Amino acid sequence: MADSARPLNRRSFLVTSGLAATTVAATTVAGGALAPGAARAADLRSSALPADPFTLGVASGDPEPDGFVLWTRLALDPLAEDGLGGMPARTVPVSWEVSSDERFRSIERRGTAAARPQSAHSVHVELNGLRPGRDYWYRFRTGTHVSPVGRTRTAPHPATFGPALAMAFVSCSQFEHGYFTAYRRLAEEHPDLVLHLGDYQYEYKKGVYTIAGGNVRDHEGPETVTLADYRLRHAQYKSDRDLQAAHEAAPWLVVFDDHEVENNWADDIPEEGSDTPTYEAFRARRAAAFRAYYENMPLRRRSVPRGPDMQLYRRVGWGRLANFHMLDTRQFRDDQGCGDGYKDCPEATDPKRSITGDRQEAWLLDGFRRSRARWDVLGQQVFFAQRDNTDGPVKKTSMDGWDGYVASRDRITKGWVDAKVRNPVVLTGDVHAHWASDLKTDYDDPGSKTVGSELVCTSITSTGDGKDSNPADHPYLKINPHLRFYNNQRGYVMTTISKEEMKADFKTLPTVRTPGAGISTKATYVIEDRVPGVNQTYLRPFAAAKMSAPSDSELIRETIANETQP
Structure with missing residues (x-):
């Protein structure tokens, strides 16, 4: 037949x-x-x-x-x-x-x-x-x-590896800050799978979130609060032909971060100074945002929201080659410590605090124990490795990332180590820059064991063009030797996952202020099977003679501003 x-x-x-x-x-x-x-x-x-x-x-x-x-x-x-x-x-x-x-x-x-x-x-x-x-x-x-x-x-049969997987991951596409050229270039690479790690759309009304040189185009409608607002905003983004091309090219795995609802929200707690300051108002706003998100995403019916609640974390297998553990680090987290921002904050190390919530954490740890995949990939939103921005005994880290939930990070890391996960890799968005890092059992001891790898994608457009730099000159890499790479241009990460290695090409654009820019590979890192940590195999030269090198303090201020505006 x-x-x-x-x-x-x-x-x-x-x-x-x-x-x-x-x-x-x-x-x-x-x-x-x-x-x-x-x-x-x-x-x-x-x-x-x-x-x-x-x-x-x-x-x-x-x-x-x-x-x-x-x-x-x-x-x-x-x-x-x-x-x-x-x-x-x-x-x-x-x-x-x-x-x-x-x-x-x-x-x-x-x-x-x-x-x-x-x-x-x-x-x-x-x-x-x-x-x-x-x-x-x-x-x-x-x-x-x-x-x-x-x-x-379709994914490979669960008993087979299948051919090498071409997987791209992206995040942070602020419509006002530039053209979605990176989506078009991604589509032209014909990936097998695309992961979107959050901030698919932004909630601000026209002109609130502005960049140097002025925004390239405008949001329609007010700040998104009602169901009609969120539906309109999603429609404006979905009308972009470059974004449509990326969706047409391959199946997507999507998770939201904060801007699909409101900047820096945490569980039932809105952003400080929010237009929805009460518990009831924010729950209604969250329900509207989740409903519009489901209506506009290729999600299964298991993710149909129930009022202000939505089942988004899930596990998707790719044969014996990979498990994708797609996480939700917003809906169940404790509130950010010490008023958010970069802080020396005692709340960050409170063992009772969690970024995933107890149920999701137990689900993830159980997934590690059951896994027989060659690669276990965490698709999630915010920076996982420690990033201290001060050179000295005082530690200042971002309260919005896993640095603000140290015990939660330690439990997850210990979980994959105890389960003897063969190749744990964390994929991250949110911070509007490319990063690559080794994951450690003790980040304060550079000689401690490397137990995993993190790859971070820059934004599609958020914060505008950015600029090229010499990764070796960034102070974060000097203060945190487990951080291995940084670049502040727009783009995405294109990976090739085989039984032997995961190769990551960090793709960048020279500008998003005008449409149609070409794409290039700034750097390539490889994670070898059973060898945790990232290894650089290619780095495009930095034309240092064409621009003056910023000071360490300027680079730190630039990095923090890149992540925390507005």
């Missing part, structure tokens, strides 16, 4: 539309153009829309060996103030199609989902029953309108 004509089992696919989940009967066909089938054709004709509703693109995510999630959201006018995309107040049927070839000659699955007004006409199609370790292409249709085509991929 041909693969395209295989019978479906009763779990062949699930469809979720907005915040409700529905099991739908499917028709599996071979070949042919995009067609909803005779039974659906009349419905689709009667639901005709006056213009192209696929203005926000398409996406896929959370791949498993037999499937993935497909996403789209209909919007005739993405910048409509009510956040509903100019759509009529009725359910619109949307047909979808998955093919094993780019020209859709071999159709594997097709069906119809309902785009409902109560979910901002978003569609989540949750498929299984497909073949492991394969590329697939997908598209949507309503009436005569056909979406862009997206490429996605």
